[in-house]
Amino acid sequence: MRAQMARVDAVLVQAVIAAALSFAHLHDIASAAGQDGWKAWAYPISVDLLLVAAWRRLRTGDAKAAGWCWFVIALTASLGANVATAGLLDMDQVPAWLRILVAGWPAVAFLGGTLLAHSAPTTDELVVDQEDDAEPVPEPPIADPAPAVSVPAALVEHARKVAAEHQTRTGAVIDTPTLRARLGVPVPIAEAIAAQL
DSSP: HHHHHHHHHHHHHHHHHHHHHHHHHHHHHHHHTTEEEEEEEEHHHHHHHHHHHHHHHHHHHHHHHHHHHHHHHHHHHHHHHHIIIIISTTSSSHHHHHHHHHHHHHHHHHHHHHHHHHSSSOHHHHHHHHHOOOOOOOOOOOOOOOOOOOOHHEEEEEEHHHHHHHHHHHHOOOOOHHHHHTTTOOHHHHHHHHHHH
């Protein structure tokens, strides 16, 4: 237990140090590109929040492609600032293209954050939307009752195992067409088996 706590503490300390350094580099780039005062401090917050939102989408959301796209964009901004402040960039004479990128970042971050927050409805929302949009299905005409089909007990027992396996795997009760396909039997026999399950 103590070794695990030490490992967690070491990871946490490393994460805090890395975040602080990255935060400082982003601030320095924003400041060198002409964003002074509170604006220079807002840039690292914006980049880090977009990283967190994208990571959250990757871990819990449905639209993984959007999550990866915005994660890579935010990571590139963070990594770019870290590399640029390593002496590869003259901080007193920032090139125009970098000034343009820094000036345009708020719009990019706003777009990314908005899309990540509002683009992928949950499965429950999709089900509710589909139920709201669904038109009522007319009831099929009642047909004359079909003659009774005799099904061997062994086949019914096998069908019970197939149905139980299907429910365990999918969480749903097996329907007649799926049962028929799994057993390879004609429709009347599948219907007779389904009635006995």
